[in-house]
Every structure is written in structure tokens, then in C-alpha cells.
Amino acid sequence: MADHYETLGVSREATPEEIKKAYRRLARELHPDVNPSEDAAERFKNVTHAYDVLSDPEQRQRYDLGGGQAGMGGFGDIFETFFGGGFGGAGQRGPRSRAERGEDAMIRVDVSLEEVIFGAQREVTVNTAVLCGVCQGSCCQPGTHPVTCDVCGGQGQVQRQVRSLFGNVVTMHPCGSCQGYGTVIEHPCVECGGKGRVRERRTIPVDVPSGIDTGTRMQMRGGGEVGPGGGPNGDLFIEFRVMHHDIFSRDGNDLLCTMQLSMTDAVLGADAKLAALDGEAAVTIEPGTQSGDVVTVRGRGIQGLRSTTRGDLKIAVQVVTPTKLSSRERDLVRQLASLRKDEPPHLGEFQQGFFGKIRDRFFRQG
Structure with a gap:
């Protein structure tokens, strides 16, 4: 089997960026939509497989140590052959969205017994992810926009021909060039690094309900972190702790x-x-x-x-x-x-x- 580095035309010391550039150059040349020849299809399959291995740090390390095809074979790959995804189910159809839901968050708030009597309003400060004020979640530097991936043509997926016990099977896999998004951000926002969000400390008003006790939790929908790519916020969970009072x-x-x-x-x-x-x-x-x-x-x-x-x-x-x-x-x-004239001390009921x-x-x- 051909050496993966030779297949991509890079040295064994090539950086991840050099490997990616080599793959994109070869993929544009050999993609079935551009070059319908059988030889090109076979080379495209080999180039894609080589990139899948060398673009993953763990697989590349195993390959460099003599691990052969680094991840090929096994029961999971049979599922991958037929369903185009990882072990356990079908692969995604169409490009991925960059906008994802943000993580939920939980904070603990100490309240006094006085605040518990009628309830109160408090302000709490949290360190969380908020929408990038420069790109507004687009992930791109202002004045630029994502461009269609020239490897998958915006589909977010590429065809792969896999040789198996059942013959050659053509499957769909996430595009290694655009990571399945269908577009490439050539000029990422310098403020958020192309993530669409930044970390920030912000103050949130919290209504403390009357009658709460230690361990009571309250859910604030949409109060959690904003998602990658300007995706919707997760939820914020607030857990209360009633502080000790010296008298009551x-x-x-x-x-x-x-x-x-x-x-x-x-x-x-x-x-x-x-x-x-x-x-x-x-x-x-x-x-x-x-x-x-x-x-x-x-x-x-x-x-x-x-x-x-x-x-x-x-x-x-x-x-x-x-x-x-x-x-x-x-x-x-x-x-x-x-x-x-009280009675003298005497034994009585146990106290x-x-x-x-x-x-x-x-x-x-x-």
C-alpha cells in the first residue's frame, strides 16, 4: 500500500496546514465531479483516506509508529461502510451548521434568611460566553463571508469508494477540507478567532423566590452560554444556599x-x-x-x-x-x-x- 505522505506529496515532517493544503489541491484535481476517469476516482479515494489519517493527530501518530492503516477495519467500519458514519448509526446528510446550541451553566447563590422571607432580587456576576461584538456570530472578519468549499462544492460531504467483503461500496463522508460545513472561512474574525463568541463577565438579575431552601434550583431559559457560531444560548441553572443565622x-x-x-x-x-x-x-x-x-x-x-x-x-x-x-x-x-411554703425538692418525671x-x-x- 502506498505511503500516505507520498500519496499527498508531502514530507513526513509536514505541518497540519501543509497537509491540508496538499489535500485540497489534489481533491480539486481528482474529485469525480471534475475528473470522471476511473484512475482519478481511485486516486481520489486514496488521497482522501491519506488525509483522514494524517489530519488526525492520534491516527497520524499510530501510522508513524507502524500502525498500518490506522483505524481501518473492525466491526465499526462495517457500519461505516454501509451507513457513511461512525459506528452506531447513519452519517449526517448535507452540510453542518456552524451555529450550535450553547452549553448549560450552573451557579450557586448564597442568600440570607431575611431574603427568604418575602423573596428578593439579586445581581450575580458570571464568566460566560457571549456573542462576539465584532462579527456578531458570523465567525468572519467584517466585510468578508464564508466561501463555498471547492472540494465538496458546498455539500459538506464527499463520496468515498470502500473495498469490502461485499465489493466496492460508495459512501458519503464529511468533507475533510471544510470539516463538513460546506463553506470555508478564509478570514476568521480576529476578535473571537472564528468562533463567533467570546468570554465575558456579565451581571445577571436574579429573582430570589420567597420560601426557598438550601438546594432549591431555578432554571433561567436562555441564560447560559451563547453557542458556537452565534448559536442559541443554553440555560442557566441557579442553586440557592440559605446562609446560617445566629438567632433564627x-x-x-x-x-x-x-x-x-x-x-x-x-x-x-x-x-x-x-x-x-x-x-x-x-x-x-x-x-x-x-x-x-x-x-x-x-x-x-x-x-x-x-x-x-x-x-x-x-x-x-x-x-x-x-x-x-x-x-x-x-x-x-x-x-x-x-x-x-413550696414543696421541698423531690424526684419527678424524667426531663x-x-x-x-x-x-x-x-x-x-x-
């Missing part, structure tokens, strides 16, 4: 927190105004309130996702026993104790501990 936590759409209460307020009761996430919340402490009791403020929690209803603010009470008393205060406490009680009472509240 959540249970579904309810907000949970704890409140420290003095012993006297627990005994006598009191009215208080607490700084909730969305402003002050008025709270009434009933006389005789115990540690672990939960005070509920209706409608001051989180607005549900795709809902207009808000959860509740649930406040667990922690009664604080004073540790430092003046002599006067200590005498007054003794007087109170003598007046009440899980303060925070265990809070957790159970939170989840028992309706």
Missing part, C-alpha cells in the same frame, strides 16, 4: 428562636417587643410562664414558595435564674419562699433537658 432557624415556613426571660417577668407576666427579621414583633408573656414554653406570633414566619401565606414565628422561652443577689433581694426571696423540651414543643405546636 427555620422549620418549613416557620421561624424558630429562643427568648431569655427574667424570673420576675416569668412570674408576673409582661409585654415585650422583639426584633424579628422583618421588624418588631409584639409578644405577650403570660404570668407563670415556664422554661421551654413556646410563644407563637402568627403570620410572622416565611412566605411559602409559590404561596401568599406566611408561616409563624415560634419563640421558645428560657427563664433565667439570677445568680448574684444583693442582701435586700435575698431577704425578699426568703420572705416569698416562707409565704409560698430530656431544656433544648430537648424546646424541640418537642416546637414540633407539637400547630
